[in-house]
Amino acid sequence: MNDVCVVGIGIHRFGRTDGVSGLEQGVVAVRQALCDAGVEWKDIQFAYGASDAAGNPDTMVEWLGLTGVQFINVRNGCAAGGSALFSAQMAINSGQFDLGLAVGFDKHPRGAFNALPSEFNLPDWYGEAGYMITTQFFGTKIMRYMYEHGISSITLGRVAEKAFRNAVHAPHAWRREPVDLATIMSAQMVSDPYTKFMFCSPAEGGVALILASEKKARELGKPIIRLRAATMRTRPPGSFEVFAPSLDINRGWSATKLAASDAFKIAGIGPEDIDVAQLQDTDSGAEIMHMAENGFCRDGEQELWYAKGFTEIDGKLPVNTDGGCLACGEPIGASGLRQVYENVVQLRGDGGGRQVPGKPKTAYSHVYGAPGVSAVTILER
Amino acid sequence: MRFIAERLLTDDTPPRLIGGRNRVSGRIVFPCPSSDEYEPLPLQRHGTLWSYTIQRYRPKSPPYAGPEKFEPWPVGYVELPGEVIVEARLTGVAFEDIKIGMALELTQIPLDSEAHDPVMIFAFQPKDPGDE
Structure with a gap:
C-alpha cells in the first residue's frame, strides 16, 4: 500500500460570494491547490468532487482543461467532502495512481436547509407536520x-465565543468579528437551548486538496504531510440521527464513534496523541458531544475543559482553530475538506494569528451528517 | 377534521400510535414500515419526556403544511417504556414547565388551530394524574 500525502491545498473564502457560482468557487480552490503543489492540471490523474446543491463537480473540466481525466462526483450529505477525500486516498493507496484531486464546493440559499422527506426515506406527513428540521435534532x-x-x-x-475569536485570524472564515459571551447568551433563541450564535448557517465556499503518493510527494519536494487514516462510516443500531421519527430504547453507538475508533486503529495512535482537531460543529453542542464521541474526553468532562480553556489555540487540544462551521458556515460539499485544509495549514506552521504553538505533528478532522454518516481523517507531519 | 396520514393510529377510543415490531430482532420502530419484516404493534399511550426543543421559526414549505401565521411550538421525544422513543409535538404545557422525565399521554391537536376543517396530528400532553 502506498502512503498518501497532502501536497497542495486551496480554498475559496467561505460565506457569501454573490455572482460567483459554487462550481466557480471550487475551480478557484483547485487552481490555488495546483499552484501550491507546484503541479499542473494535466498532471492530475484522477479527481473526486463533492457538492450537495451546486451542480456536478466533474463539469469543472470545462474551466480547468479537457484532459480526459477520470472525475467522479460524490454526494453523501454532510460527509460528502470527507467521502471524496476517502475515495481519493484509496485510489493512491491502491497503487494505481500517484497524483489526484479531492475537491468540494457548495452554494446554499439563505436560511435553514430545505430537506424533503422522500430524500430521506421518510413519509410525507413527517415533513408536513414540521419535523424535517435539522435544528430540532x-x-x-x-x-x-x-x-x-x-x-x-x-x-x-x-x-461559540471561541469559534468567532479564532475566526478573526482565519482569512477564509465568514464571520470574523469576535462576539462576547453575554451577547451570545442573550441573543434570540432559535431552537432551545440554542441562541442564533450557537448555530452555523448554510453558506458557500470551495476547498481543494492535491494528494500524492509519498514517492511523488518527495519528487515534488513538498513537506511530507501524511494522511495516516481516512475513514467513513454509517450509523449503527441505537444511534440518534437527524430526521428520526423514533429512536431505540436501547441507546447505541454513533457513526462518529465507529469512524473515530477505526481511524485511531488504522493510524496506530490514540486521542491523547492528537495535537489539533477540527470537529463538526454545526451547533455549539455538536462540538461538545463530538469531543466525547471522538474519544478526546469522557462524557461530562467538557464542562471543565471549556471552563479551563483546554480547547483554545494554546490549550492542550485546540479545537476548530479556524472557527469551524460556526464561523465559516456550512457549504456541505466543502465543509469536511475545509477541516483538512485547516489541519494542513496548522501542520505547516502557516496559521498566523491562529497558529497552534509547539509545532503540532498530528491533526484530526471529523464530519457528521444526516442521516448518520461520519468521516474522520488523521494527518501527521 | 382528518388525521394527517393513514395507518398511524388504531381505531381504538382513545386511539394508539401504530408502531412496527421486527419479526426477527424484536426491534420496535415508529411508524410501522410497510415491509413484511415488521408487524404492526399498537403502542402504549403513556410515556415520559426523553428530550425536547422549541421550534421558534416557521419551517420551510414545502414540506411544512402548517399555517402561514407562526407561533412557536414545542417538539420532543417521548419514551414509551420498553417499546420505543417517538418524536411528537408537545401540547398543554407552558414552555418553561417542560421537563425531561415528565409523564405524558397521547392526544391529537390541529396542525392549524384556526382552520375550519383542520388536519390533526398526534401530540403528547401532561398526563392527568387520575387517568390510568
Whole structure:
C-alpha cells in the first residue's frame, strides 16, 4: 500500500460570494491547490468532487482543461467532502495512481436547509407536520446530553465565543468579528437551548486538496504531510440521527464513534496523541458531544475543559482553530475538506494569528451528517 | 377534521400510535414500515419526556403544511417504556414547565388551530394524574 500525502491545498473564502457560482468557487480552490503543489492540471490523474446543491463537480473540466481525466462526483450529505477525500486516498493507496484531486464546493440559499422527506426515506406527513428540521435534532440531542451529563448553557456559549475569536485570524472564515459571551447568551433563541450564535448557517465556499503518493510527494519536494487514516462510516443500531421519527430504547453507538475508533486503529495512535482537531460543529453542542464521541474526553468532562480553556489555540487540544462551521458556515460539499485544509495549514506552521504553538505533528478532522454518516481523517507531519 | 396520514393510529377510543415490531430482532420502530419484516404493534399511550426543543421559526414549505401565521411550538421525544422513543409535538404545557422525565399521554391537536376543517396530528400532553 502506498502512503498518501497532502501536497497542495486551496480554498475559496467561505460565506457569501454573490455572482460567483459554487462550481466557480471550487475551480478557484483547485487552481490555488495546483499552484501550491507546484503541479499542473494535466498532471492530475484522477479527481473526486463533492457538492450537495451546486451542480456536478466533474463539469469543472470545462474551466480547468479537457484532459480526459477520470472525475467522479460524490454526494453523501454532510460527509460528502470527507467521502471524496476517502475515495481519493484509496485510489493512491491502491497503487494505481500517484497524483489526484479531492475537491468540494457548495452554494446554499439563505436560511435553514430545505430537506424533503422522500430524500430521506421518510413519509410525507413527517415533513408536513414540521419535523424535517435539522435544528430540532440539534436542540433535542444536546438537551438530552445536558440532562445526562451535566453540561450547562454557558458551556454552549463558550464554544461559540471561541469559534468567532479564532475566526478573526482565519482569512477564509465568514464571520470574523469576535462576539462576547453575554451577547451570545442573550441573543434570540432559535431552537432551545440554542441562541442564533450557537448555530452555523448554510453558506458557500470551495476547498481543494492535491494528494500524492509519498514517492511523488518527495519528487515534488513538498513537506511530507501524511494522511495516516481516512475513514467513513454509517450509523449503527441505537444511534440518534437527524430526521428520526423514533429512536431505540436501547441507546447505541454513533457513526462518529465507529469512524473515530477505526481511524485511531488504522493510524496506530490514540486521542491523547492528537495535537489539533477540527470537529463538526454545526451547533455549539455538536462540538461538545463530538469531543466525547471522538474519544478526546469522557462524557461530562467538557464542562471543565471549556471552563479551563483546554480547547483554545494554546490549550492542550485546540479545537476548530479556524472557527469551524460556526464561523465559516456550512457549504456541505466543502465543509469536511475545509477541516483538512485547516489541519494542513496548522501542520505547516502557516496559521498566523491562529497558529497552534509547539509545532503540532498530528491533526484530526471529523464530519457528521444526516442521516448518520461520519468521516474522520488523521494527518501527521 | 382528518388525521394527517393513514395507518398511524388504531381505531381504538382513545386511539394508539401504530408502531412496527421486527419479526426477527424484536426491534420496535415508529411508524410501522410497510415491509413484511415488521408487524404492526399498537403502542402504549403513556410515556415520559426523553428530550425536547422549541421550534421558534416557521419551517420551510414545502414540506411544512402548517399555517402561514407562526407561533412557536414545542417538539420532543417521548419514551414509551420498553417499546420505543417517538418524536411528537408537545401540547398543554407552558414552555418553561417542560421537563425531561415528565409523564405524558397521547392526544391529537390541529396542525392549524384556526382552520375550519383542520388536519390533526398526534401530540403528547401532561398526563392527568387520575387517568390510568
